[in-house]
Amino acid sequence: MKRLHVLLLCSVVSIDAFAPPPVKARLHTAPQLTRRRASESDEELALYGAGGVFASAVVLYSEFTLKTTGCGLPAGPFGAVGAIEGISYLAVIGIAGASLATKVKTGSGLKAGPGGLLGLAEGLAFTAIVVGLVVLA
Numbered sequence: 001m002k003r004l005h006v007l008l009l010c011s012v013v014s015i016d017a018f019a020p021p022p023v024k025a026r027l028h029t030a031p032q033l034t035r036r037r038a039s040e041s042d043e044e045l046a047l048y049g050a051g052g053v054f055a056s057a058v059v060l061y062s063e064f065t066l067k068t069t070g071c072g073l074p075a076g077p078f079g080a081v082g083a084i085e086g087i088s089y090l091a092v093i094g095i096a097g098a099s100l101a102t103k104v105k106t107g108s109g110l111k112a113g114p115g116g117l118l119g120l121a122e123g124l125a126f127t128a129i130v131v132g133l134v135v136l137a
Contacts, residue, residue, distance in 0.1 A: 023088040045113035052121025055091035058084060063135045095125040 112119035
């Protein structure tokens with residue numbers, strides 16, 4: 001008889017061990033309907049501008065090399081020069097695309113940035129695209 005009580009007691013206690021935790025009422029908050037836009041700091045804009053100017057210079061030099069020799073830049077050691085050239089082409093297209101998207105949304109291009117560096121990168125990117133079209137024509 002004691003065995004039966006012990007088994008019964010163990011089975012009742014062990015049932016609670018496998019029961020799911022009680023559900024608590026959750027308070028739902030209304031989602032925010034407005035979005036806060038992150039703005040870039042001057043350091044980030046300067047970095048984007050410097051990178052854009054460098055990328056545009058690489059693309060313009062690559063286009064000059066293509067026009068004068070018939071080939072683009074050589075691959076270089078471990079393909080590093082070719083990789084920089086390819087990334088620069090992508091960066092120039094990205095800068096021009098960002099500028100056009102900003103122009104459609106706001107009516108003006110990218111911010112000038114500190115010292116006009118980002119504006120310079122934007123202008124050089126469009127120049128590199130136009131020169132590339134002339135070289136390929």
